[in-house]
Amino acid sequence: MTIKQLSYFLAVVDTGRFTQAAALCRVAQPTLSKQIRTLEEDLGETLLTRGHDNVTPTAAGEALLPLARRIVADSETARMEIAELAGLRRGRLRLGATPSLCVSVVADVLEVFHGRYPGIALQIAEGGSQDLVADLQRGQLDLALVIDRGETVRDLALTPVLREELVVVAARGRPDLGEHIGIVELAAHPLVVNREGYELREVTLAACAAAGVTPRIAVEGGEMDAVLRMVERGLGVAIVPSLVLAGHPTLRATRLDESGEHADRGWSHRTISLAHRTDVAPTRAAQAFREDLLSVLARTSRTGHLPPGVRYVHPPTLTA
Amino acid sequence: MTIKQLSYFLAVVDTGRFTQAAALCRVAQPTLSKQIRTLEEDLGETLLTRGHDNVTPTAAGEALLPLARRIVADSETARMEIAELAGLRRGRLRLGATPSLCVSVVADVLEVFHGRYPGIALQIAEGGSQDLVADLQRGQLDLALVIDRGETVRDLALTPVLREELVVVAARGRPDLGEHIGIVELAAHPLVVNREGYELREVTLAACAAAGVTPRIAVEGGEMDAVLRMVERGLGVAIVPSLVLAGHPTLRATRLDESGEHADRGWSHRTISLAHRTDVAPTRAAQAFREDLLSVLARTSRTGHLPPGVRYVHPPTLTA
DNA sequence: GGGATGGCATAGCTTCGAGCTATGGCGATG
DNA sequence: CATCGCCATAGCTCGAAGCTATGCCATCCC
Incomplete structure (x- = not known):
């Protein structure tokens, strides 16, 4: 029994x-x-x-x-x-996350977390990584899931948790881009890019610059959801994390070619890390959330229920 | 949790x-x-x-x-x-078993059974198989673990549960009988046999008769424990189930040779069956004990904790 | 009446974890 | 100082809890 x-x-x-x-x-x-x-x-x-x-x-x-x-x-x-007793009956967890994560992984984890600790008030800040990092440093967030470009950030500790792939999305009705597309061919299509503050925007523009092409920007600005809707209406194509495709069946993804490079290490893949401040002790709620996040991700990864294009990064203690 | x-x-x-x-x-x-x-x-x-x-x-x-x-x-x-609700709070279970089983398997199962249904009064009848069968038929027992010689018994159903081996025991100090011994060589040693009513006695004497030898009977009569003590004192050797060796470290076992035959099918091995009447419905307590017995035996068999010389006979529903 | 549908059971498989033995570290104790 | 008692760790086995796919049996609806 x-x-x-x-x-x-x-x-x-x-x-x-x-x-x-x-x-x-x-x-x-x-x-x-x-x-x-x-x-x-x-x-x-x-x-x-x-x-x-x-x-x-x-x-x-x-x-x-x-x-x-x-x-x-x-x-x-x-x-x-x-x-x-542990201080998890009442309390507050202020969590930041990128839009692509909010609609998928974060929702799952929060469901578990809230089931366990219903008394913890949850505040979600959705935004670009740079904004989230700033909010963390100003003490306006307890935890954030941000894009980790491998740089050290003042007063912050980063734990890699996911590795996601960037893809080109286009509306289903539009001319087919094929299975793969290079950055040069991509420049032939009108582009929709996020507002400033998104890593995505910087990456996209930097990649174009590195390839020596000038992108044709159809629409600029707006959050992730807005960008996707514009792509759906055929205003252009966009580079987005493959995560956001869930829930947008009318969109079609094309993988990015990074010729001559290890694609997995290049700009078409990026690491999502869990960030917290190092100069103040984490709250008990933040610790508990971190544990739940890792266990849910590990479980989802094992059962193969992660969205396509996303891989779980095992914490160093387990891979070692 | x-x-x-x-x-x-x-x-x-x-x-x-x-x-x-x-x-x-x-x-x-x-x-x-x-x-x-x-x-x-x-x-x-x-x-x-x-x-x-x-x-x-x-x-x-x-x-x-x-x-x-x-x-x-x-x-x-x-x-x-x-x-x-099932009638297992109060009640009585009258169980018969051979002496060799009482000291080993039955004790384990009864511990489990009594832990589950402390309100059931347990009555154990220890005796020879023939006596137990008679008691069952007279309605003085609910269940019995008896020796199954493959014959059908009136009004009784038998379910094989164990297969045990008969061995020759001698005191440690006595002359060594070696690893194996035939019935003819055995007749050279004085024999200790149980009282009438024991299958063991009949089997021993029948085997001697079949081999054309006349055993030298040193002591006759007595229950299993008495026989073992006499053997320990060096009064003679005896043929007993290997089960009873547990708890008698001063005894030394010798396997029986049945030349020319499939030893496993001959008289040196015997089947223990669980018997119950077919002409009256079994009590709820008897059903529950039967389930516990089978599960404990299956478990003990799996974990290799059965005494040497004993094998678990899988119920037909599981082997089929 | 005959398919479509909803609902539970069965089969086969994968993986996690509860159990074991063997061993190591570490105070307390004689 | 050696020994003992006690708990933790390591490595293993196998049972069982989970999944998907499928089957069977009703009911329902056309």
Whole structure:
């Protein structure tokens, strides 16, 4: 008998459906079915009568119900009590992240974090890396996920966590750019670039300059979402992290050619690091978030659920 | 967080020692240490301060303590409640077994069974297989572990569970019988045999008769333990199941040669079966014991903790 | 009536972790 | 100073919890 099995059991009783219960517990339906069966075998009694369109507890199930509820509630209470002692019952976490991360990874992690520490108020600052770094240094953020160009930043410690790929996006209806495209050919198309403050903007312009081409800028300025919408309307193409493609099915990605170089080390890939100040001790909430972030990323990476073009960077303690 | 981890935690707090707690929980000490550590990582706080000669809970540990106690207690209560519904709270189990099994396998299973269903009164009948079969048929036993010679017995169903080997035992100081011995050479030594009612006695005498030799019987009669003691005192040698050797370090075993035959199929090996009546429905307690027996045997067999000379016979549903 | 749909069970596989043994470090103790 | 008791670490095995894919059986709807 495990607490997890009991919570699965409660979910089935409450929803009256294995399928819905599985969704509620965020596991696959066969997983939940098997766990319930294991619980039944452990206790030596069937707990649920499986009807074709409803599931109801048996007498043994009814007997188990109140105790299961109390056990599950107690386990959550225990977590809360300890969190409270650690200062995680009340508190605030100010997190900065780039737009590409906010819509994907950050949302997942925050869901876990908030489930664990519902009393922590969450403040998300979405913005370009340079802005986020400045906010960190001014003490307006506790943690930030920023682009790590390998430079040391005053008073900040950076821990690499993800490596993402930049791609060229174009609307689906537009002329096809093929599988790969070089920076020179790219200059033939009108470009949409972010406002200042985005690393992306600097990288794009620097790459053009390095290749000796002058980009034709169709639209300039705006946040990530705005850029994507303009690309969708066919105003031009843009260089964006492949992460943002999720949720934009009408966009088509083309990988960037960096001829003559190790593409993986060049400007078409970049490292996302978790940054925090070194001159002040991190809050307990920030520590907890960091742990949750790493464990969620490790898990997502293992199960192959990371978006295409993104790789998890194992923390040095694990790769060593 | 699992219930098991919490019970480990409680054991450590109550004993003040990891080592003692591990013994209490019947697990190895590193296993317990690691589980506690896992629990601490899960909760994000250390729960115990490890002193060199004492272990005390931290503030977080103190906070967890009452809830952990309640969770563990509730899980046991839940088991009890369901057992009560199933009629396993009060009741009686009358179990018969051969002496060789009583001192080994049966004790292990009964420990598990009694831990689960403390309200079931246990009555053990120790005796020869023929007596046990008769007791079963007369309704004086619910279950019995008997020797299965492959014959069908009226009103009884037999499920093979173990296959054990017969060996010749002699006192350590006596002349060495070597690694193997045939029945003819054996007849040169004075023999100690059980009283009537033991399959063992019949098998021994029948084997001698089949080989055309007349055994020299030094002592006749008595239960298994008495026979072993006489052998230990050097009164003679005896043919016994290898199971009974555990706990008698002064005895030396010699395997039996059955020349010209598949030894494994001959009289030097025998099958232990679980027997119950077919003309009356088994009690709920008997069903539960049967399940516990099979699972304990399967587990013991897997972990290689079966005594030498004994093999687990997989139930047909699992081998098929 | 016959497909479509929803719902649970089964099969086969992968991976994590709970268990073990063996060993190391480190105070306390004689 | 050597020994002992106690906990941690390392390395391993294997059970089981998770997944996907598929099957079976009802019900529902055309």
